[in-house]
Amino acid sequence: MSTTAQAQTPADERVKEISAFRKALIRPELGGICGTIIVFAFFLLFAHDSGMFNSQGVINWSVVSAQFTIIAVGACLLMIAGEFDLSVGSMIGFAGMMIAIFSATMDWPVWLAIITTFALCISLGALNGFIVIRTGLPSFIVTLAFLFILRGFTIYFPQLIERKTIIGGIKDISANDWLAPVFGGKILTGFFQWLGEIGAIATFERGNLAGKPVVDGIPMLIVWAIALVIFGHVLLTKTRFGNWIFASGGDAQAARYVGVPVNRVKILMFMFTAFCATVFATCQVMEFGSAGADRGLLKEFEAIIAVVIGGALLTGGYGSVIGAALGALIFGVVQQGLFFAGVESSLFRVFLGVLLLMAVILNTYIRRMITGER
Amino acid sequence: MADPIIRMVDIEKHFGSVIALAGVTLEVFSGECHCLLGDNGAGKSTFIKTMSGVHKPTAGEIFFEGKIMNFVNPRDAINAGIATVYQDLAMIPLMSVSRNFFMGNEPLKRIAGISFFDHQFANRVTMEEMRKMGINLRGPDQAVGTLSGGERQTVAISRAVYFGAKVLILDEPTSALGVRQTANVLATIDKVRKQGIAVVFITHNVRHAMAVGDRFTVLNRGKTLGTAERGKITPEELQDLMAGGQEMVELEGSLGGTV
Known part of the structure; x- marks a missing residue:
């Protein structure tokens, strides 16, 4: 640093003007934006007549992308705050199983089961964060332990109580519940009915659904995903707390010296990640009407991949919620698109790996330009 | 001369058996x-x-403004x-100058009852203060990592x-x-x-x-x-x-x- 300093002539000459276009280009989300364009271009070319881009197809990959988005928003904010959560997938399985046990086995009203599960899982998130803060251990290790602990309980409890690993029958008991539709319902059903009537989208021609539109509404899962992205983005970029998230992940000690409550920020982010996992689990249980012990496997890594494609820095302090959402969109589109394109589904992983690598290389390059890292 | 703003009298600090400060007085x-x-x-x-x-x-007194x-x-x-x-x-090198400047003291403005980080105010103040100190920023959103030590x-x-x-x-x-x-x-x-x-x-x-x-x-x-x-x-x-x-x-x- 001192060698460059000695060569330094008056500071003004060293500040290069950057064109507005270039300025608009260098942003954390650029990798995600490029990836999204490439992916859509690819599937428009190779799968445009496969039904991927008709109403049913769009809802199909939107739902999958929305699932990724919900957990990616939590993982993104936590990663920017400088921590990881590897227990997201197990938390999804655990939360789903708890809802099923409370409602189907213990006959609690579904709304009470959902609220209790949220409280339980958010406290587990807080426990994760508390252990990380108190022991100073890497969150990688602490949450890895919870990955196994929670998965173990998720398999043990239903076997102990019901002697099986899948608990079903939740559809019937949640039919008249007031809270269940917030997670398992659909909105704009009237609008889609109308679209079907005027012929804008296809309708079923036969069977007991004849005359109904093939897409009868927007699943709440998608609504949750969009709401969480907006919430996360506003929180991170437009509020005081967002600045604290960046500061906690950027340099916890420097942040503490100026009075940022780093521990509180980190624990709250662990709780938010747990909240996102529980939203995912609740939507899934309400949609399927059952909870399985293997739900959510590997979801923690998928969330992290989406976040990293979206431009976040693994070591914290840098990233974007919009980017993470784009990463999740790419994930969902590729997973479902390869199916529509008739490509062998195992190639999904190859494609994803290549995409991850390209996005990360591009993001590293952009980040160095923005932040002056060397 | 006026009174000292800060006066440290006979400050001692021991860490276990190590005496780091053995009675330091400073005004x-x-x-x-x-x-x-x-x-x-x-x-x-x-x-x-x-x-x-x-x-x-460990011992000693600190007087601040008397x-x-x-x-x-x-x-x-x-x-x-x-x-x-x-x-x-x-x-924090990864964060912008204005975010760093107001870290821990973020200016707030209320919109519809919710407090938001007042970026406009933060950016304006940052640019003004930097100009006073003779630092020419490309913009308040420039990362601190791009600045020299x-x-x-x-x-x-x-x-x-x-x-x-x-x-x-x-x-x-x-x-x-x-x-x-x-x-x-x-x-x-x-x-x-x-x-x-x-x-x-x-x-x-x-x-x-x-x-x-x-x-x-x-x-x-x-x-x-x-x-x-x-x-x-x-x-x-x-x-x-x-x-x-x-x-x-x-x-x-x-x-x-x-x-």
Whole structure:
């Protein structure tokens, strides 16, 4: 640093003007934006007549992308705050199983089961964060332990109580519940009915659904995903707390010296990640009407991949919620698109790996330009 | 002369069986640059950490504006008006200058009952304050990582001044910097002093101290060797005091007086 300093002539000459276009280009989300364009271009070319881009197809990959988005928003904010959560997938399985046990086995009203599960899982998130803060251990290790602990309980409890690993029958008991539709319902059903009537989208021609539109509404899962992205983005970029998230992940000690409550920020982010996992689990249980012990496997890594494609820095302090959402969109589109394109589904992983690598290389390059890292 | 803004009387600090400070007395006045000199291990860091509320003294009293003070944590000292700029922990490189500037003191504006970070205000103030200090930013959203080490120190100093510091403690701000950057930081110290703020400047470089210092206190092995006023002491004498006398004389002989 001192060698460059000695060569330094008056500071003004060293500040290069950057064109507005270039300025608009260098942003954390650029990798995600490029990836999204490439992916859509690819599937428009190779799968445009496969039904991927008709109403049913769009809802199909939107739902999958929305699932990724919900957990990616939590993982993104936590990663920017400088921590990881590897227990997201197990938390999804655990939360789903708890809802099923409370409602189907213990006959609690579904709304009470959902609220209790949220409280339980958010406290587990807080426990994760508390252990990380108190022991100073890497969150990688602490949450890895919870990955196994929670998965173990998720398999043990239903076997102990019901002697099986899948608990079903939740559809019937949640039919008249007031809270269940917030997670398992659909909105704009009237609008889609109308679209079907005027012929804008296809309708079923036969069977007991004849005359109904093939897409009868927007699943709440998608609504949750969009709401969480907006919430996360506003929180991170437009509020005081967002600045604290960046500061906690950027340099916890420097942040503490100026009075940022780093521990509180980190624990709250662990709780938010747990909240996102529980939203995912609740939507899934309400949609399927059952909870399985293997739900959510590997979801923690998928969330992290989406976040990293979206431009976040693994070591914290840098990233974007919009980017993470784009990463999740790419994930969902590729997973479902390869199916529509008739490509062998195992190639999904190859494609994803290549995409991850390209996005990360591009993001590293952009980040160095923005932040002056060397 | 007016009363000192901060007066540290017979400060002792023991860490277990190690006596880091063995009765240090120091007075700092508003508008002066008080240089605290000492070799590595002399107790400079322990002393300023006591002043900024990181350590509680084992014995001794701290008077701030004439009143006795008991700082429990750094936040208390900051609230009282004692700001510390640490050498390598001043700024977060990945964050923008304006986000760094207002870190921990974010300006808020309320829209529909919700408090938002007032970016417009933050950006405007950051640009103004940086211009005053002679740093030309490309924009308030420029990352701190793109600034040089000296510029980062300057941003940290102007941040402390903007948020109302009455005493500014600088922990070896020039030790990792090149010639030109050092000159910039020293110029900044001079500007701050002229605003009536007390500056405590920690360094082990006598030349840097002589450039801006009004008074000089030398620490050696946890004790003060007295405070000297500007013009009443030569750089050579300061150097000798810091090294504790004899060895330095011998060393200087063999090095031809270049140290």
